[in-house]
Amino acid sequence: MNRLLCLVCFFFSISVSQASVVVGGTRVIFDGTKKTTTVSVQNKDNVTNIVQSWLAIVDETSPAKDSFITTPPLFRLKAGEKGFVRILRTGKPMPEDRESMLWLNIKGIPATDDVSDKNIVQFAINSRIKLIYRPAALKNAIPEEFAQKLQWSNDGRAIKVKNDSPLYMNFSEIFINGKAVPEAWFVAPYSTIRIPVANASPAGKKEITWSVINDYGMSGPKYKAIIQ
Structure with missing residues (x-):
């Protein structure tokens, strides 16, 4: 009992320091006509x-796995400051048709040298x-141009979702007979994915409703398809 009480007191005496570095955006579209792009970050924490x-x-x-690097890979950002991460092409060849x-x-x-209280548990958050x-x-292609052309089957x-376009289709939502499909799904260019669902049995028609995420991270128009 005394040991449990000591543990409770210990945890209540600990402060929590949680990193609050916010990324400016939910996605980065790298323009193939450029060699580099930048992403903004802001430290909303009260310490470096x-x-x-x-x-x-x-x-x-x-x-594409070795075709890009980030710079700087490691840097300090003071409380309230904004900074930038650059993404550069390495020169390694990449597919140019998709x-x-x-x-x-x-x-x-959180930087330890900015923390005066030693009884602090620090949490690093990865975005x-x-x-x-x-x-x-x-360059001028957009996901909305191809979203309605996705082919659905059972x-x-x-x-199954077939994407005959050169763009990634990142779904903001998928409904099958009015029931939302969990998790975030995407289908790569010129490929097909299978979405396991409990009600995929062939009996009866299936109504599929979907929308994809546009370049600004927002949900696009909704589309519907009826499959057997």
Whole structure:
């Protein structure tokens, strides 16, 4: 009992320091006619934060995995300050007939030398947003142009979505017979995905309602399709 009481007192005596580095946007569209782009970050914490940035692949087979770097990969951002992370092409060849996508990770860690209270538990928060490379040949293409052309089918075990376009289709919502499909789904250019759902049995028609996320991170128009 005394041990439990000591533990409770210990945890109540601890302060919590949580990094609050905010990324300016929910996605980055990298213009293929450019060599670099920037992402804004702001430290909304009351102490200096160490900001770390890096890229991670979405697809293991993607040739885009070594085609970009972030700079600076590590830097200090004082309380209330704004800064920028640059994303640069490395010169490695990439597909120019379709988009490529990576994860941009930005983590804020409270600087220990700015923390006077030693009884502090620090939390680092990692923000992950999509970096979409749009080749020069597709400069004027937008997701809304192709969203309605997605092809839906039912194989009895899952709902399939075929994307015949050169752009990534990132869904903001999918409904099957009025029931929302959980999780965030996307379908790569010229590819098909399977969405396992409990009510995918072939009996009866299925009404699919969907919308995709536009370049500004907002939900686009809703579309409907009826499949068997």
